[in-house]
Amino acid sequence: MKQEGRTAPGAPATLWDRTRQLASQEILETALRLFTEQGYDETTIAQIAREAGVSQRTLFRYFGTKEDLLGGDQGRFGQVLTDTIGEQPAEAGVWEALRAGVAAVLALHDSREQALERFRLLHNTASLRAGWLEKRLRFQEDLLPLVEARMGAAVGSADPRARAVVATAFACLDAASMAWVDNDGKGDILDLYDECLAAVRG
Numbered sequence: 001m002k003q004e005g006r007t008a009p010g011a012p013a014t015l016w017d018r019t020r021q022l023a024s025q026e027i028l029e030t031a032l033r034l035f036t037e038q039g040y041d042e043t044t045i046a047q048i049a050r051e052a053g054v055s056q057r058t059l060f061r062y063f064g065t066k067e068d069l070l071g072g073d074q075g076r077f078g079q080v081l082t083d084t085i086g087e088q089p090a091e092a093g094v095w096e097a098l099r100a101g102v103a104a105v106l107a108l109h110d111s112r113e114q115a116l117e118r119f120r121l122l123h124n125t126a127s128l129r130a131g132w133l134e135k136r137l138r139f140q141e142d143l144l145p146l147v148e149a150r151m152g153a154a155v156g157s158a159d160p161r162a163r164a165v166v167a168t169a170f171a172c173l174d175a176a177s178m179a180w181v182d183n184d185g186k187g188d189i190l191d192l193y194d195e196c197l198a199a200v201r202g
Helices: 015-038 045-052 056-062 074-086 094-106 112-124 126-150 160-182 189-201
Strands: none
Touching (some): 015 056, 045 056, 074 094, 074 126, 094 126, 094 160, 112 126, 112 160, 126 160
16 A cells, blocks of 8 residues: 555655655755854754754654764665665676765765765764764675675675675775865765775785
8 A cells, every 4th residue: 555645666756755855955955064164063953953944853854863964864875885786787797886886876965065075074073984984884794795696605605705895895985085085076086986996906
């Protein structure tokens, strides 16, 4: 049975959907502005809600945690990454599949400017950095079966090569985004990712 308020897959977005999307975007933009102006830890949920013109209860209906206000649902990040890698052709190599996943995740950012501010906050805020590292380990575990399969290893075999490959891809993404922030957003993160990966692979 179709739930009220939900749009069936493939159906046109309803007015409710569009209104919700606009409200969500307004909250995200407000939060990013305040985080940038006064710091992530110094900004409160109450202040974001007040500036966005919504109640705190409404804000938490859109975003489950304060971390989600930096760039949306982190679960979506992991889902897009996993789905994209899983959808790559069987003949695609493991590094090619991982690169496609990285590109898909980077494309989630609304604009170059917002991506730069988000990465800057992530790398310069200890509490956000710690949270990202924890999530990264979970994402790596989720990707492990896909990488094992592409490497010809038995899924669940605890093959250290597969873990090394996944960890390397994430380390290169971290290094690329940090370099991009240090260069004030000059260049392309994906190009920097390729450079990092080439350096590691020799």
